[in-house]
Amino acid sequence: MDRLQLKQQFIDYFNQYHSKIDWSLFKCEIDLHLLKKGQHLFQQGDDAKRLYFLNSGLVRYCNVSDKGKEYTQSIAKAPRVVGSTRAMTLGTPALFSIEAVTDSIAISFPWDIFYQQMSQDLGFMKAYATFLETIFIQKELKESSIIHLSATQRYLNFCRDFPELPGTMPQQQIASYIGITPIALSRIRARIKESAGSR
Amino acid sequence: MDRLQLKQQFIDYFNQYHSKIDWSLFKCEIDLHLLKKGQHLFQQGDDAKRLYFLNSGLVRYCNVSDKGKEYTQSIAKAPRVVGSTRAMTLGTPALFSIEAVTDSIAISFPWDIFYQQMSQDLGFMKAYATFLETIFIQKELKESSIIHLSATQRYLNFCRDFPELPGTMPQQQIASYIGITPIALSRIRARIKESAGSR
DNA sequence: ATAGGGAATTAACCTAAGTTTATTGGTGCA
DNA sequence: TGCACCAATAAACTTAGGTTAATTCCCTAT
Missing domain, CATH: 2.60.120.10 (Jelly Rolls)
Structure with a gap:
């Protein structure tokens, strides 16, 4: 090239x-x-x-x-x-x-x-x-989106907009894109997984 | 005109x-x-x-x-x-x-x-x-400023950037510019006044 | 093979801001 | 003069997310 x-x-x-x-x-x-x-x-x-x-x-x-x-x-x-x-x-x-x-x-x-x-x-x-x-x-x-949506919703939108990134990009960086700490993101992911499992 | x-x-x-x-x-x-x-x-x-x-x-x-x-x-x-x-x-x-x-x-x-x-x-x-x-x-x-600053700091910056507005513009609208509820803004103002008085 | 370091998770605790409801205070209008 | 309405405040409670710290997992370098 x-x-x-x-x-x-x-x-x-x-x-x-x-x-x-x-x-x-x-x-x-x-x-x-x-x-x-x-x-x-x-x-x-x-x-x-x-x-x-x-x-x-x-x-x-x-x-x-x-x-x-x-x-x-x-x-x-x-x-x-x-x-x-x-x-x-x-x-x-x-x-x-x-x-x-x-x-x-x-x-x-x-x-x-x-x-x-x-x-x-x-x-x-x-x-x-x-x-x-x-x-x-x-x-x-x-x-x-920062003003009107919850961190959970912003994460779901992130996954929708960049489907290839969760898994590739470190979660700290994803968290920092969403505007929260990695700890909060981890909690959110746990909650999503749990509610998906119980359905 | x-x-x-x-x-x-x-x-x-x-x-x-x-x-x-x-x-x-x-x-x-x-x-x-x-x-x-x-x-x-x-x-x-x-x-x-x-x-x-x-x-x-x-x-x-x-x-x-x-x-x-x-x-x-x-x-x-x-x-x-x-x-x-x-x-x-x-x-x-x-x-x-x-x-x-x-x-x-x-x-x-x-x-x-x-x-x-x-x-x-x-x-x-x-x-x-x-x-x-x-x-x-x-x-x-x-x-x-939304990401990095607290609501209090955003309010102080608002007062700095638009010194003529507090007093003119209803506080509901100021609150909605800062991205918080009018109740929260009222609390913030009370806290500011209090800490100014105690100084 | 193993020690060390960073990433992610979990739990416990704290704080800022949202929510609900009640009270006060003006302002305009009858 | 007083009623009605809306803005602002205040108090009590809830909740999302931040903070700190401990634990596990994985990857790499020795």
Whole structure:
């Protein structure tokens, strides 16, 4: 799998959002990231001014609060654009790390150079806007689920949305995605199993 | 205050995100909304395919869950673009209502016509992308505050972010913004007052 | 083969917030 | 003037989830 192919996967992915993008503007240099499970694309606090494209694998966005609580904000499956919108656009340090849940492959390029080149193209901007709309809507839904649903229901939804993950991903990380402690998740799983058995 | 002035306020607002927007493309018809406190721009479940611009006043985005829990997702002060990104772009019914917290003035136009006209212009698309980046980042921060902070801390932050609102806005609504019941908020306020008195 | 370390489970206890119900306090309206 | 209604508070009780600590299980490295 060479760089050209990886780059083409990125282009194919973005074309999905808008078909008329002038990719001849895209000239910036590409970095390659081969991640082993547990390795990071970048860490909370870094200047994460690059745009990453996850060619294969699975990553999670996680951040640690002042009090040391770890929280998995988001889980992203390839193929997908990943990175910190905030860090890229405002130039502030990233508020989360991106960590490989499974071995993963990604490419990246400096956001400001890439954006400068591509923002000349209307097609790209339309695609980018659609991408932003999509991730915004996802965030709204996640917020709503945190507010309105119980931890049990959020776990069941997690199993529905990522059926391949329970078993693969450590339960601590699943718990942190749901917003609870691993102990609470363990209790919830026990209760689910029990009520399934008694039926 | 006539329509032309209200439209100009919208244009000024958007120019803030990008200065080179070709507003001659903007030809669609404008509706005017004069809202008394408590009235709605649209309601949860409506086809909210319009973009609204809040010229003056204050609104809240609120949604009611299956179980009848009300939650205030967001509070917007004029001048600001408001509306449901999801309902506009996907054409699905709105998941929240927009309600005037104080008497407010807004204008609106059909999103699809507006977008079709304005998306011809690169400057507009850059402004729109920047707008989306901004609201996405705000959502990320709100999610983080829900997960990592206690209700008490979220209340204190609310008072910091909207110093004019405690006293103006009913406490039920403040509670629903923080994600707790009015009873819980009342308890929290009592505890704060008490610990302030004992100091 | 075994010792050590992390992951998951379980139990006991604690705390924040929800629920129910009752009381107080304004505000508007007859 | 007083009634009615809603907002806010308060008290009593329940519950979900956090915290601490002990136990088991499994995997890896020696």
